[in-house]
Amino acid sequence: MSEALADAEASAAMLAADAGLRGVVLRSDGGPVLEGWLAALRGRLPEGAPWVRVPGSVEPERLTGGVDLAATLAARRPVMAAGLLAGADGGVLLVPGAERLEPGVAATIAAAMDAGAGFRLVLIDEGVEEDAGVAPVLVERVGLMLDLRGLRVAPSGWPVAGRADAALPAGAVEGLSAAAAALAIPSLRPLLFACRAARAAAGLFGRAEAGEQDLARAVRLVLMPRARALPGAAAADAPPSPPDPGDAPEDSGEAALAEMLVEAVRAALPAGLLAALAAGQAPRGSSGGRGKGRERAAPANGRRGRVRMGAPRGSWRLDLVETLKAAAPWQGLRGGRGGVMRVSKSDFRVRRRLRRAGATTLFVVDASGSSALARLNEAKGAVELLLADAYVRRDEVALIAFRGEGAELLLPPTRSLARAKRALGDMVGGGGTPLGAAIEAAAAVARAIVARGRQAQVVFLTDARANVSRGELPAVEDALAAARGLQGFSVVLIDSSTRVRAEGVALAAAMGARHVALPRADAAAIRGVLAR
Amino acid sequence: MKAKFPFSAIVGQNAMRQALLLAAVEPRLGGVMVFGDRGTGKSTAVRALAALLPPIKVVAGSRYNADPAERERYPDAGELRHAKAVEAPVPFVDLPLGATEDRVLGALDLERALVSGEKRFEPGLLARAHRGFLYIDEVNLLEDHLVDLLLDVAASGENLVEREGLSVRHPARFLLIGSGNPEEGELRPQLLDRFGLSVEVTTPTDMAERVEIVRRCDAFDRDPDAFMARFADAEAATLKALAKAKKALGKVVVPDAMLERATRLCMAVGADGLRGELTLMRAARAAAALEGKKAVGPAHLAAVAPSALRHRLRKNPLDDSGSTARIERALAAL
Numbered sequence: 001m002s003e004a005l006a007d008a009e010a011s012a013a014m015l016a017a018d019a020g021l022r023g024v025v026l027r028s029d030g031g032p033v034l035e036g037w038l039a040a041l042r043g044r045l046p047e048g049a050p051w052v053r054v055p056g057s058v059e060p061e062r063l064t065g066g067v068d069l070a071a072t073l074a075a076r077r078p079v080m081a082a083g084l085l086a087g088a089d090g091g092v093l094l095v096p097g098a099e100r101l102e103p104g105v106a107a108t109i110a111a112a113m114d115a116g117a118g119f120r121l122v123l124i125d126e127g128v129e130e131d132a133g134v135a136p137v138l139v140e141r142v143g144l145m146l147d148l149r150g151l152r153v154a155p156s157g158w159p160v161a162g163r164a165d166a167a168l169p170a171g172a173v174e175g176l177s178a179a180a181a182a183l184a185i186p187s188l189r190p191l192l193f194a195c196r197a198a199r200a201a202a203g204l205f206g207r208a209e210a211g212e213q214d215l216a217r218a219v220r221l222v223l224m225p226r227a228r229a230l231p232g233a234a235a236a237d238a239p240p241s242p243p244d245p246g247d248a249p250e251d252s253g254e255a256a257l258a259e260m261l262v263e264a265v266r267a268a269l270p271a272g273l274l275a276a277l278a279a280g281q282a283p284r285g286s287s288g289g290r291g292k293g294r295e296r297a298a299p300a301n302g303r304r305g306r307v308r309m310g311a312p313r314g315s316w317r318l319d320l321v322e323t324l325k326a327a328a329p330w331q332g333l334r335g336g337r338g339g340v341m342r343v344s345k346s347d348f349r350v351r352r353r354l355r356r357a358g359a360t361t362l363f364v365v366d367a368s369g370s371s372a373l374a375r376l377n378e379a380k381g382a383v384e385l386l387l388a389d390a391y392v393r394r395d396e397v398a399l400i401a402f403r404g405e406g407a408e409l410l411l412p413p414t415r416s417l418a419r420a421k422r423a424l425g426d427m428v429g430g431g432g433t434p435l436g437a438a439i440e441a442a443a444a445v446a447r448a449i450v451a452r453g454r455q456a457q458v459v460f461l462t463d464a465r466a467n468v469s470r471g472e473l474p475a476v477e478d479a480l481a482a483a484r485g486l487q488g489f490s491v492v493l494i495d496s497s498t499r500v501r502a503e504g505v506a507l508a509a510a511m512g513a514r515h516v517a518l519p520r521a522d523a524a525a526i527r528g529v530l531a532r
Numbered sequence: 533m534k535a536k537f538p539f540s541a542i543v544g545q546n547a548m549r550q551a552l553l554l555a556a557v558e559p560r561l562g563g564v565m566v567f568g569d570r571g572t573g574k575s576t577a578v579r580a581l582a583a584l585l586p587p588i589k590v591v592a593g594s595r596y597n598a599d600p601a602e603r604e605r606y607p608d609a610g611e612l613r614h615a616k617a618v619e620a621p622v623p624f625v626d627l628p629l630g631a632t633e634d635r636v637l638g639a640l641d642l643e644r645a646l647v648s649g650e651k652r653f654e655p656g657l658l659a660r661a662h663r664g665f666l667y668i669d670e671v672n673l674l675e676d677h678l679v680d681l682l683l684d685v686a687a688s689g690e691n692l693v694e695r696e697g698l699s700v701r702h703p704a705r706f707l708l709i710g711s712g713n714p715e716e717g718e719l720r721p722q723l724l725d726r727f728g729l730s731v732e733v734t735t736p737t738d739m740a741e742r743v744e745i746v747r748r749c750d751a752f753d754r755d756p757d758a759f760m761a762r763f764a765d766a767e768a769a770t771l772k773a774l775a776k777a778k779k780a781l782g783k784v785v786v787p788d789a790m791l792e793r794a795t796r797l798c799m800a801v802g803a804d805g806l807r808g809e810l811t812l813m814r815a816a817r818a819a820a821a822l823e824g825k826k827a828v829g830p831a832h833l834a835a836v837a838p839s840a841l842r843h844r845l846r847k848n849p850l851d852d853s854g855s856t857a858r859i860e861r862a863l864a865a866l
Contacts, residue, residue: 020753060630072643080643103673104630110669111628114575137670140570173750177742186735187571188742192749325640329697331649418714 003220005153011144011221012037013158014200015120016044021196022113023121023142025098025134025225027149030126036154041092041122043157050091052084052119056100060108085112088119098123098134106135113141143193145225158204166202167209168195179219183227194222310350322349359455360396360413361530364442366462366496367403368433375496376401376429379461381523383411383420396454398445399423402438404431405468409441413449435466436478439511443485450489457490459530460513463497464504476503483510494518494526535756536583537576540766543745544736545573550819551729551839552581553770555707557777558818561728561811563686563708565671565719565843568733573745574711575669582624582665584767585774590663592618595655596702597662607653607702623664625657625706627682629673636678640696653700658691661706671710672719682708683726728811729836730843732856777821784817785827793833793866800862803844812840834863 015021028034042051054063065083072079085093085108093109095101109121121142125134133139176194185191197218202210309326327347365379383397397420399411411423442458449456469478491513495504500517508515516529542549551564566574591598591606592615598606600617627636638656645651657666666682668674685691691704710727712719724730736742752759760767794812803809815836816828825832842855 060628060632066642102630104628107629107670108631111626115626136570173743173746174739177739177746181739181742186569188573188735188745188749189571191742191746195746195750196753321642324642324645325696328640328642328645328649329651331645416715 005151005155007217007220008037008146008148008151008155009040009158010201010204010217011146012040012155013044013162013204014197014221015144016041017162017164017203018196018200019118019120021120021143021193021200023093023123024144024146025123025125025139025142027125027127027147029149032154033148033151034124036156037148038094038122040155040157041120045091050088050119052088052091052093054084054093054095054105056095056097058084058105060102060104063105063108063112085109085117085119088117090118091120092122093119094122094124096124097126098138099125099127101135101138103135106138110137110141139226140187140189143190143197144221146221147225160204160206162203163206163208164203166199166207166214168198169209169211172198172210172215175215176218176223180223183223185223185226185228190222190226194218197222308350309346310348319349319351322351323347325349359457360398360449361457361459362413362442362445362449363397363399364407364438364458364460364462365399365401366433366435366438366460367401367429368431369429369463369465373429375461378523378526382526384417385523385527398449400438400441400445402434402441403429404434405437406434407438407441409445413445413454432468433462433466433475434468434470435462435464435507436470436473436475436482437468438462439479439482439486440470443482443489446486446489455490457530458486458492458513459526460491460493461496461526462493464493464495464501464507465497466503479507480510483507486511486513488512492516492529494529535752535760537580537749537752538760538763538767539577539580539584540770541748541752541759541763542573542577542580543748544741545577545733547731547839548574548577548733550835551731552577552709553774553822554815554818554836554839555709555729556581556585556774557781557821558814559705559707561814561818563710563727563729565724565727565730566709566711566733567714567730568711569713569715569735572733572735574733575667578665578667578709578711579624582622584771585622586771587619587621588663589617590620591615596659597623597664599663599703602703605703607700623661623706625661625664625666627657627666627668627674629670631657631678633678633681636681637691637693638700639693640698651697653693653698655702656691658685658704658706659702662702662704664706665709666706667709668711670712670716671723672712672714672716676720679720679723683723686726724843725805725807727843729815729839731839732842773822773824776824777818780824780826781817781821783826784820786813786817787827790816790828790830790833793830796866797833797837797859797862798841800865801841801845801859803841805844808841808844812837815840837863 011024015024026034026037028037042049062081063083063085065081065086068079068081071081095109113121121138123134123138123142127133139145173195176198177191180191180194195218198210198215201214201217202208205214207214323343324347326349327343330344330347331342363379363383365376367376379399383399396413396415397411398409398413399420400407401410402408411420414420438460442460446456446458464479466475466479469475470482471478473481489512491508491511493504493508493511493513493515495508495515495517496519497504497517498519504517505515507513518525518529539549548564548566551566555561555564566578568574588597589600591600591603591608591612594606594608594612594615596606596608597620598608598612603609603612606612634656636657638654638659641650641652641654668682671679685704686706686708689703689705691700691702693700708727736745748759791813794809794816798809798812812833813828816832819832819836820826820828823832838856838859841859845855845858
């Protein structure tokens with residue numbers, strides 16, 4: 001039996017045995033493998049334990065419960081619906097398509113878990129893109145994570161009864177801490193989960209004390225999927241460094257165990273993760289702040305719109321609760337009695353769900369030539385000013401700088417001022433002006449922004465004097481050729497040359513852009529242009 | 533209700549624990565904002581403090597945590613005129629990101645309206661948090677209009693509802709604790725300014741400290757009662773210090789020299805507005821009271837300055853040194 005299959009089967013049994021593991025994130029594209037895993041979990045739970053599926057479109061109110069409107073109106077007496085969360089107590093709360101969960105719903109589930117809710121949370125991540133994922137707030141609160149997509153065989157149930165009181169051997173906590181540090185996992189929750197998982201894994205085999213294989217399994221099921229750096233590589237956010245066996249006052253057995261676990265981590269890293277980490281990106285599902293899912297966390301998306309009076313029409317849907325509230329005060333006058341509501345047309349309230357796409361402003365800054373530094377600094381200032389505004393509008397900002405031979409995306413789309421500052425901290429200027437390459441890069445980023453369902457606005461900050469070409473064409477023609485790729489996007493060209501020349505105007509026309517002459521483009525002026 | 537991890541058993545995180553204690557001694561400080569990554573023990577500390585505080589007296593059956601000493605100020609005064617006063621734990625309310633305005637402020641009680649046509653107010657989370665803690669995780673992602681509502685209520689100490697033909701007002705005084713990761717979205721300056729204190733929480737980098745945290749959490753998980761017993765004395769001592777400080781707070785003197793020092797410090801770091809100065813003084817007095825001192829000294833100012841001013845500095849795009857470093861530089865230069 002392959003290690004992956006054994007891990008899958010063990011994980012279902014471990015979660016059943018220890019509710020303290022809180023739950024699991026399963027990456028899966030459905031099918032018999034997933035069904036097998038779920039059946040394996042269900043088979044280990046007590047008879048009649050609740051098994052509650054949460055549809056991705058659930059309203060937060062359904063989770064917490066309240067008056068069941070439809071039933072109340074039908075029965076003419078109050079009918080309360082228990083919330084889904086309470087209904088899952090002692091059993092399983094199953095969330096298919098967990099990567100599509102609305103942020104409000106995710107937060108409600110997380111709050112219930114923090115308050116000590118008694119369900120095991122099974123999050124099924126069906127995402128196809130590698131960079132979206134389950135809301136970090138939930139990933140953080142469940143113990144186990146595994147990828148079922150590589151399995152050829154469906155897992156089956158765990159055959160034997162285990163024990164629930166396995167202990168950790170001396171040095172195990174240090175070893176797991178070292179492994180977490182080696183993988184640059186800053187949060188302490190995964191470490192706590194790893195300790196529990198090691199004990200649960202030992203319990204499956206009836207062992208009184210966790211052995212090396214149990215600890216390694218805990219590392220594979222809890223820590224590794226959350227890795228943010230390769231063991232041995234320096235992580236971006238300075239994790240605690242593993243103790244150096246040389247100067248640590250511990251016996252060599254413990255140091256050796258820590259060494260072994262870190263080694264196990266290294267050996268078992270899946271190839272895809274290795275590539276992602278080598279590229280300096282946190283893999284999905286890490287608790288990291290790469291802003292995964294942040295776009296969706298912007299409440300502007302899918303937020304309930306304003307309520308207004310009127311009959312339901314088109315995208316305005318009847319809001320039953322608001323309608324009944326509007327009708328309630330009049331019941332005395334209208335002679336409504338004993339649960340019969342008299343609703344008149346004036347009570348109708350409708351609501352439109354807002355799906356206002358957030359906007360992403362992409363700055364493309366000319367860092368070439370003599371005025372480069374001043375321009376860069378003003379662009380930085382404009383980015384900060386925009387981000388300060390953006391808090392109100394939930395917008396994002398990104399920045400490409402170009403000089404010498406090419407263009408570089410210094411700041412991927414973000415709403416975070418802190419990140420922007422870090423990314424723009426040490427920009428350098430000088431060299432040629434590869435406008436063609438810059439426009440090409442901008443078009444690629446803009447297309448990616450639109451693919452994420454946001455609006456893209458591109459702002460060029462340049463004197464439009466191209467002098468480096470991508471290929472055979474002269475640089476100016478090359479820039480004009482690239483410019484067609486931006487047609488259809490909203491583009492502004494802020495021309496910072498002291499006297500406006502034809503090249504700038506022609507380039508703007510080729511991009512379908514608005515041309516704005518700002519010889520001394522300072523941050524506030526740039527913001528002013530964009531606010532128009 | 534699950535058992536709460538004891539406040540005294542938290543390893544490290546001194547700045548956060550100190551800020552929470554100060555806010556508990558001096559409610560007028562107006563809440564604490566905790567910056568930091570996930571899994572650094574933010575909510576554990578806040579919950580632990582709420583569980584540590586002595587129980588409050590409430591009117592039995594009140595949905596507003598009514599204070600028996602001022603019954604008449606609550607909407608349910610009429611129906612509970614003869615209700616007894618009972619002890620209840622200090623309320624701790626989580627405000628989840630997806631909460632609707634109705635759930636926060638309270639709304640028409642639909643059930644009553646449907647069944648008997650009666651207009652009755654169903655209190656919301658603000659009523660439940662009254663006289664306790666309102667904890668908002670990821671406050672930087674909360675919808676703006678909710679943030680504005682919360683700030684208004686937190687500032688006035690009263691929730692005023694005028695909707696659906698209802699007109700209700702009830703006291704709502706709570707300690708607002710926000711947490712969030714600035715990497716995932718900024719907080720508006722005007723919101724930040726309303727939080728009295730702010731602390732930055734980082735994950736412990738010391739291996740021994742991490743291992744100790746894991747050991748304690750593990751011991752607590754396995755046998756909460758035994759673990760609580762182990763820290764019972766420390767908890768009692770903390771509680772006693774809090775009670776004494778609360779009592780002594782009004783008598784703590786602020787020498788003129790200290791006032792002047794506080795003003796100079798705020799000028800030096802460019803902390804916007806008078807709110808910074810006021811918070812600095814109040815926090816310093818609370819710190820002195822916690823130590824059992826009769827007057828504020830330079831050490832108290834220095835101890836609270838970072839958390840009172842850190843989030844009020846004007847952002848200087850070209851100065852990348854952190855706010856804390858700037859405050860410490862200014863302190864050294866005084």
